[in-house]
Amino acid sequence: MLDKQKNQGLLQPYLRNVNVRWGKFDLSDLLQMPFEDGEAERYSIGQNDLVVCEGGEPGRCAIWTETESIKFQKALHRVRCSDGILNKYIQIILKTFYTNGMLESYYTGSTIKHLTGDALNSFLFPLPPTKEQLRIVDEVEKWEDVIDALDTEGKELSSAILQTKSHILDLAIHGKLVPQDPNDEPAIELLRRIN
Incomplete structure (x- = not known):
């Protein structure tokens, strides 16, 4: 990447660590x-490849679902699952191990942690039969949908609460929250006395 003499060929967009989120990709700031031509196979991510971050949040991963391939840089790992292993199952396992802190034993580096290719190759995880993997994936996706819906509803509720508070404050400031006593002095007079 940094060696100008080796940097030859056609400019193409590529994925970096920051483009990989948990379960999805952020393609808003792709670099080129x-x-x-000879590097296409080595640095291409194809449909259904699992892309795993080496640094940042080591193990953070997503499945490339696009039909068009994309290039990637060396800070990412491309995982192509063998028959009988579901990439979505591996994604779930990596996130579970990350969340539970169990992935840390595979990291290198004391201050900046990395999940190297060798460490990823040695990653031990439970591997049930394919039908059971599929059942696990279906169950996790069902609950992820419920969680996403609750999260969306929670954000909408928070927004409604903020708008309601703002409206109540506005009514109070304008004296429309409670009936006004015509004998009360205007607020401007009260402010003059306070000053």
Whole structure:
């Protein structure tokens, strides 16, 4: 990437660590880098490849679902699952191990943690039969949908609460919250006396 003499070929967009989120990709700020024709297989992510971050949040991963392939840089790992292993199941396992702190034993580095290719290759995880993996994936996706819906509803409720508070405050400031006593002095007079 940084060696100008080796950097030859056609400029193409590529994924960086920051583009990979848990379960999805952020393609809003893709950079470009030259790739030669002979590098296509080595640096291409194809449909259904699992993309795993080496740094940042080591183990953070998402499945590339696009039909068009994309390039990636060396701070990411491309995982192509063998028959009988579901990429979505591996994604769930990596997130579970990350969340529970069990992935940390695979990290290198004391201050900046990395999940190297060798560490990822040695990653031990439970591997049930394919039908059971599929059942687990379906169950997790069902609950993720419920959680997402609750999260959306929670955000909408928070927004409604803020708007209601703002409206009540506005009514109070304008003296419309409670009936006004015509004998009360205007607020401007009260402020003059306070000053």
